[in-house]
Amino acid sequence: MIPELGHFALILALVLSGAQAFFGIFGAARNDARWQAVVRPAVAGQFVLVSTSIGALVYAFVSFDFSVLYVASNSNSALPTFYRVAALWGAHEGSLLLWAWILASWTLAVAIASRNLPPSFASRVMGVLGLVSFGFLLFTVATSNPFERIIPAPADGRDLNPVLQDPALAIHPPMLYFGYVGFAVAFAFACAAMLEGKLDQVWARWTRPWTTIAWAFLSVGIALGSWWAYYELGWGGYWFWDPVENASFMPWLVGTALIHSLAATEKRGVFKSWTLLLAILAFSLSLLGTFLVRSGVLTSVHSFAADPTRGLFILGFLVIVVGGALALYAWRAPMLKSPAGFEPTAREAFLLYNNILLVAAAALVFVGTLAPLIADATGMAPISVGSPYYDVMFPLPMLPLFVLVSVGIHASWKRGQLGNSRRRIFAGLAIATLLGLTMVYVAYGPGKWLTPFGVVIGIWIIVSSLFDPIDRLRRRLTLSRAIIGMTVAHIGLGVCVLAISTVESYTMERDAAIAPGETLAFGRYAYRFDSIGEIEGPNYDGLRAEVTVLRDGAPVAVLHPERRNYWVQRSTLTEAGIASRWNTDMFVAVREHLGGNRWSVRVQMRPLIDWVWLAAGLMALGGVLAATDRRYRSQAAKEAVTAPGSAAAT
């Protein structure tokens, strides 16, 4: 009964989203207040209904209702409760429902926070969001019903894919979706502005906090996925240019460009049409990411089902959304004028360079990700594009970008007046060079030729970000959250560059055959394989080894890598043993018995790798701080238009 209730609620939500789209868009077009008045109740109703639906599916999971096909395919009576809930988004149908629910939540937040926006504008924003929601709910109901019954019900479920049974992965998809779907809000604001034919600096101020919060969620989501691949899949790195990683990275790159271009639009009224284009692009890439990951055209741990109708549906939806928005853009954007001019060393110009380089980087990733698919679709020889391509290409736009960050951060609006900041620029570079070269040549020893550049630039970004806040503190000026947020996020970027340069240069790794009692020397470190024995978990059994890491002969860490055999899906999984220190990670994974009491092991030391994920956390924190700045609430209220503020955090 409960699953049918969930299914019914989902169909009602579909109907309501259609009403929300229709009355939102046409109510504003006809300037009909009664039509517009329907929109907010429709949003609220849709949220309640989708929540009911997702609640019904959670109930089916928690209560072991294996008569529901989706539950039977992704759960098992031995699965711990936490993962039974997380199993909801463990496969295709449930993750679509989660997507729809997150969109309903964002829309509800917009409905609440937009009470003081001009009614026709708010109505259009919610109308566009209704349209997106309609598409996704129709997709779910028509092709991917998570409530489908299986009769007779199997005695037990086929279990959640063991690689997904992990705490970081349980929250990775919701975070990522909050980011993806958050860009739908920026997209809706852009479409509403184009429908109104009016885009001013106030518009940019409304849009900014939503975009920044979405971007922060996306940053956390990507970092969690990367962390998970590191320790759970035993890939032993932070980024592999896997197509699915790229699918989430492209909207992040364009979203980063968007939050910077919005800053210029808000402060100086420039880049209006460019900002609109980026908003459309960021959401389109989010949809493309969903298409790539969910349609099964990419082979990866993420592609659950290769059902062509689903792929075609998302592709069609993508064409309608992108095509429609671009047509609207072509019609309306020429009407927008960006009056203010600026010099090539002004802050506006640096933000423009930032945008060009970030979009170029996104384009590189796009080409690398889609080329194999295009080659396949056009019947050319099958190809694969891997890390060699990205290793060469990705630094090309990124290195100039990082240098420009360190310089451009000192530029003022309109006129750069970089001459006044000459001392800061060179002092920053001098400090960074000194610290960086000390770190490279004294602490670590020379690495690759790019290493000193990466390390120095990373430190330079950090130092450059600090000048302005320190100067303000010295002059006893207050630091707004916007400035603190920007500083924290830029420090995050610097830490990220520094950490990646270090990991890429000083990682030591080795695969070896080793027997208990033997030791593997590794520079100053040594890994001693102590023992291996049997273990049993709630839904698996396996082997667990004990490995002691010695530094200069003294033990510094004990690692416990495991091999797990999950009973239901009969798959074997490697759980790496990892010990994290502030300056390095010690990693060991045991693979297989080679006979003669020997085992194959993979051993790694990765200096500063944890700082890559920490850096993503800093960027996200910076985003949240900047998005909750006072001016989005109080100053806008003075103008009788309260901007959407912290409610975005739901």
Add this chain to the structure above:
Amino acid sequence: MTLVAGIVVGVGIAAWLGAQAFRNNVMFFFDPSQIAAGQAPQGERFRLGGMVEKGSVVKSEGSLDIRFLVTDFKHTVPVKYSGILPDLFREGQGVVAHGRLQNGTFVADEILAKHDEKYMPPEVAKSLKDNPPPPDAVPAPAGT
């Protein structure tokens, strides 16, 4: 004007570098029949895909060295590898190897097999569709 010219030149250089990097760093895929027909380049890195032939895996005890045959049921290619094998490397299962051809032996530096039991590398699935295996040779390719 200077700015626009600079951007055009910059984009041009970037596109050229991109095309170069793309050409040099893209890996092509070959199946055993194509290798037997001499289509695969000597000494260049490429992807080899097919099924691990049953009974062909030879490990030397206590070391990481392994030899096996990759087959598309028409031809086979001997593969040599030294290193960690993926969890799902099995006889009779699909496999993709990266490496170079040396004197008729494929010397692999990376072996891929994904985590999902149902996984079949798409190129392998396609190659098998074009060269259907004899009915009794293998379990039905599980890739759907």
